[in-house]
Amino acid sequence: MRLAFSLLCFLSFCAYADEARFVMDLPLVIDEFEVGAVTVGLKGMNLMFVDGASFVRVVENHLEPAFLAAILAESDEGGDISVEGFEKAGLGIDFNQATLKVAIRPTEAQRKLKSVSSARRSTAFAADSLANISAYMNYNINQGYVHQSGLSEKGAQPLRGFLDGALNFGFLGPVTLEWAAVYDEEEEVSWARDETRLIIDDQSNAIRYAFGDVSYQSGEFQGAPNLLGMSIERLYQTLQPFNNITATGQQTFTVDKASRVEVFVNGILQSTQRLTPGRYNLSDFSFAEGLNDIELLVTDDLGRVEKISYSLFLDSSLLKRGISEFSLNAGYRRQEGFQQKIAYDFDRPAASGFYRYGITNNLTAGVQIQGEQDLKIYGIETLVGTPIGTFGVTASSSESETSGRASAGAARWKTALPDSGSIRAVSVQFASIFNERNYMSLGQDDPNSTYRYQHQARVSGALPGDVFIGLAVRKAQAHQHRGADEKGVSISLSRRFRWFTSNVFIDHVESDEDETSIFAGISVPLGNGRQLRGRYDRLRKTTGLNYSDFPVNVVGDWSGSAEIVRVTQNEEEHRASGSLSYTANRFVAGATHDYAQEGFFEGETEERTLLEFSGAFVITDGHAALSRPVYDAFVLVTRHQTLSDTKILVNETLAGPTAIANNFGSAVIPSISSYRKQEISWRADNLPSGYDLGNTNHHVVATYKSGSHFTAGSGANVVAIGTVASAANMALKAGIVRPTDGRDFPDRQTFTNRNGRFVVQKLEPGTYEIDFGSGRKAQFSIPADQVGYMDLGTIIQDDEQ
Template sequence: MSRLRVPIPRRNFGLFGLFMGWLLLSAIAVANDVAASGAAQNVVYVNLPASIDGRVVGNLNVGVTGTALYTVDRQSWIDFANGHFDADVIASIAQAADDQAIPVVAFIEEFIDIFFDPATLEIKIDLAESRRRTRQVSLRPQDVDYANLSEYELPGRSAYVNVNLQQDYRWDDSLSSDQRQSTLVNVDGSVEIFGSPRLVLEGGVSRYSAAGIDDGWQRSEVRLVHDDMQRAVRYSLGDVFYRATEFQVSPPLLGLSVERAYAEIQPHRNITPTGTRSFTVTQRSTVEIYVNDLYQDTLYLEPGRYDLSDFAINAGVNDVALVVTDASGEQRRIEFSLFSDPALLTKGLSEFSFNAGYQRGTTDLGGIGYDYDAPAFSGFYRYGVTDYLTLGANFQGTELQQIAGAEISLATPLGSLATNVSTSELQSVGRGTVASLRWSYDFFAGGARSHQLDVVAVARDDLYTYLGQEVPGLQNKSELRARYSAPGPFDSYISASARHAETFDEAAPVDKVYSFNITRRFGPFNVSLRLEQEISETEEARALVRLSAPLGQRQLVSTQWDSFDETGELLLGRSPNGTVGDFSGGLALRSGVDTYRADLETFYQGNRFQLGMDHSYVHFTDVDLEPDQLSTLRLGSSLAYADGSIGLGRPITDSFVMVRRHESLDSSRILVDERQDGYAAVADNFGPAVVPTVGSYMMRRVRWEAETPPFGYDMGDIEGNAFPFYRSGLVYTAGSEASITAIGEILDTNGNAIGMTVGKITATDEREFAPVTTFTNKAGRFVAQGLAPGAYRIVFPDRGGLSVLFRIEEGATGIVELGIIRERISL
């Protein structure tokens, strides 16, 4: 078999391409003419451009006989197919190779039409949709790859402690001075004690003192926490809190907890099956997505097959439309329905909680205690069998009590169903059972606001007990609840609900409650009306009317009247905005049958602390009773540590970000995270800025700026892309030594300007320095930014390596005028 390799241009052939094509076809014809009549066909081996859906996407080494495709090189096929074909299809075809050559029949068997087009000198491929590689496209704008966080700044060693003080003063002349006052001090915080694997110790103490009362310092919850971020599993040891299913309770334990906590550790991940749909585009196209006639997003896609997921849909059946527009302007519309239920898990995902330890109680002094004679276990496991079916099981128990249950969540075109069954066994009481059935159906009726129907039925016997109960509690024998909400006439929104509850006392009447709500906006005013009727031993009716209106962006006024207890209320409030120096608070006036009450709340948010002051005044209609007044002062602050820096700030709720200033900016404040009315934190002479309200495992963009930097100061980086872990902190530095802007004029040895040329600046004092490029004007004048004190050389490659030296002295900031710099002469 003769072998002839002819390289072919990939795209625009032109005259040269036509000539090469003529040579190729001539070579093929000659090869066929000289072939022996009884031998195998002569094959010419060439490297040709290959196209899918009419678009060249790579090259293939192929064997061509005459004008027909004969074989495809195995390795060439694998390199070409990755990224375009389904992985199983690639492997199946590669396995059909004979001595590294894949016969064309192997492609035909996989429903791939591949052929040689002698007119364009291309290998053309048409394939069935099922053979294409499916690419994932998500509509969630902030997806995080928790297995690869290389694009984020991650925290190092960190710790913090919060101190909160509350001082109460009761205005009562019948009490002595010390009896009027009480003080509560809370101290809490966390510290990272190991970096790999990351282990966090968190806890706190508190102390309450009043007249004749001082229990000393009491320990609050203390625990060790380790998060396996990629698996979304949290391990806790100590005072643990944990999740529970419908008929489980979760009393705090001293012990061990292992939980899969997607919401806490992978908050950007959507674990609920919101529907996935595959579609194909054959050429570069724009795809507009509509859900229930509401625009969602526009995607710009290359040819290929795609799985589109993470739709912003409501529970129940949703109508989805994709409008695909190709490069020629031709449109096609793809419509389908998707079903979603928040109780379901995506196929293959699981969530669980396993906890064991001793139940918590209280000591005689009011502190935390444990029942070491009664170890307890609590756990559940849920698994997404399919996107439409989730199963679960749960168990809780002590030596004297065991509780076991199961659950099923199912999505159907007629709504979502969920059922839970649980049975308990308590020594000396016996066995009890409880079950529930939930039905939810959400749908649309020609509008953008959903119609929602929820029905819940619960039935139990009188011996069922929850974990920790010694005798059955007061419970209903059966209960039926239903709620329907939908848009109403004249742009209103209405809802109606009903509740029927039957007790174990057969002589007692069925408790029935019916309610109707309607809300509507009139310009800036929002009006709501609630009507309620309760039928039990007596029949009572109730009406509640509420009117509210915004006063600017942060102020709100509202008033309401409740006929049930004949109370009225007027509220005027200003919400906090999280900036330094912000004031917020509110005034509430309330009237009742026997009292008139006024509550005043004020809150100030400083840079290093927060301060709140409250005062309540209650006036009694009974003239024999004196008014009751209570004033409260609340003060909070924190001390944070991150990677060698310590900062004072407001109390930290989860994680924090710190911004320190470089010594070259000692004369300027650093303003962090500018907002409409101010800044989130400020670095000044009291230390770094501390942003205290940062959520863990969530991307946090942080930006800073110098308020009054030196003239010409180069700030360099002014923002960070932080990704804090649980109870962690990151630190950034505003400014650097490399903040100087140097200006000079370069002349050669003859005094002529070295103009209109590029120069490369490097350091000559053996320190790490990234080269800086500059450019001279006609007069040889140049500007270079990002320099630090030290010695430098500018080299001009276009001038035969001509170079000059200059120095920036220590202590220089901002713009440095170098004056005239002459060419360096080598002797």
């Protein structure tokens, strides 16, 4: 205020001093909010010009680029914009002599469109808590036994199993070597390698590089045979799983005053944010496929509430403007067949790729290319979003030395209809597909398309009474000698009742032989992951009843299933099967038993048992442990030596802990998903009295098949309690605790109460002094085997006056 008053006095003086001219920096205001400082020229008490460079720096995030360019076009040779220049460009500007602030008044159309993102938005979580080197090796052993069979010899079957694992080079970034091998006692060469590849992830750009045995994405009409070579792909869902790259159409809203904005998507509150005045759209929220109901509650500082409602249509194939997806792959084709050994045809190099780009939020286009020595395939695709739905067209052409040139194409349309009373979530889809007889895709040795034309239409939605219905019709014209023409219609119905869910599917096909199939099912949830299901299949003439207890991935969990089935398709047959699995801390063991008999307890019998045992060995930065099988990344939690007799329960749930660190080794969480932020927590069972466990809640963002390491507890676990004895008044004195034995240990703070009593947390064994200032210090020691609470008793203060 003093500065503003001084400047005001100075300007007032200058106004009478021959209308002096001068340049200074003043705040720029938009909608009563200061957005930065601009350099201005004043003459007396009047605004003459604004420096263009400083103006752009402050307002580039607030004004439309085209409008800002029009303002800059009014600059003079020195880069200054006069008041008349602003007015000519259409922007109102004022100088408040009382507050010494410059204000501009952009219209809604002149404001830059801003984006309101979900509070959970994360383009790419940075990897955290990763080891420099980590690795795991899974093992799986299964032993079969035939009790009775008309097809196989009785007795123990050949032992089979597999190994797979990964070596992650964390010090290089997201670099992983993954491998696998299979074992079959029956084969002449028992061991055989499976797929092996080097994976390098560029998470910031969502690109994955793979070298070795590669599999990859493909577009419509493209084949994707496995290759020995390299692959470069943009994988948003894998590397940036929380980044929404799907276009949602353009829908904006305006906030006139600073307000709190609550965003509801399909009735669920997804974000609460405070927004300044301006134009906004929504991005990175959890929109569902199809039509989404959006509701905004805008509450200003006076408590006035405005409700804004509209709908957004989401098509998962329609990319945002400027977003691209691609897959580029080259190598040698794997030999076809079911042999155990992986082999490649080094006389058949092949390449495959596609590229898709969001030209606008409503237009996505792409190209496709594939080929090998005697086959070339080209394709294009276009996807257009309109108010009545999304239209997509794909066209492809193949040219083969043996089969000549042929083409294929598809046209698709899908839309979602707004809710009407109790009819809701209605979606409509249509597709028409064309294949010439000799069209080939990569991976085919001969043309094999069955149908020349296929037309399909489907509508689905929810009816009154929470009945979900789906209706579909289709018609197909077959190539001569490859099949028969076909027409079909199907209907599906499902409804959830209070205690159970039922579903029915009916499909009628008219072809060489007319056929009607009916499937009916009912499922009854029993709680705690258990379910009872019954089914009837008219086509396969089966009736069955199944009980399942699904695994919950905690230590000590038992899961399994039991099923009985009656089949009357050819001859009457009865089947019974059961499985049982136990999830231990460091392995998973299971057994499956299958029984089948012709007739009703008569005729030929088939009876088999399979025993399975699996686990893993993991290592991260020199710490090793046994574990259940690892499926992606893992976290290892070790105990500090001061907790050698204490169990550490990791990620505990109502059903039990996910892993336990005990006398058999560290705890391992084997089910961490890469590139997703996940919480890790632990607690100690029978923690020593007074032991300071420290921070027990952490988060980890793992890279692909990486390992992370945490330590539960530390040497700094002692809580020391004592009393300072001194003639001086020690009431409420602050002190600094520091080691005196030369250790690198952080200082701790403490203070005394009125009686000179103090508490110091997170100390480790050693000698210390408490410095109360003015040369007053007290000495104490903590023995090497001390954990938890320690009563120091009365310590003598040395007064160094």
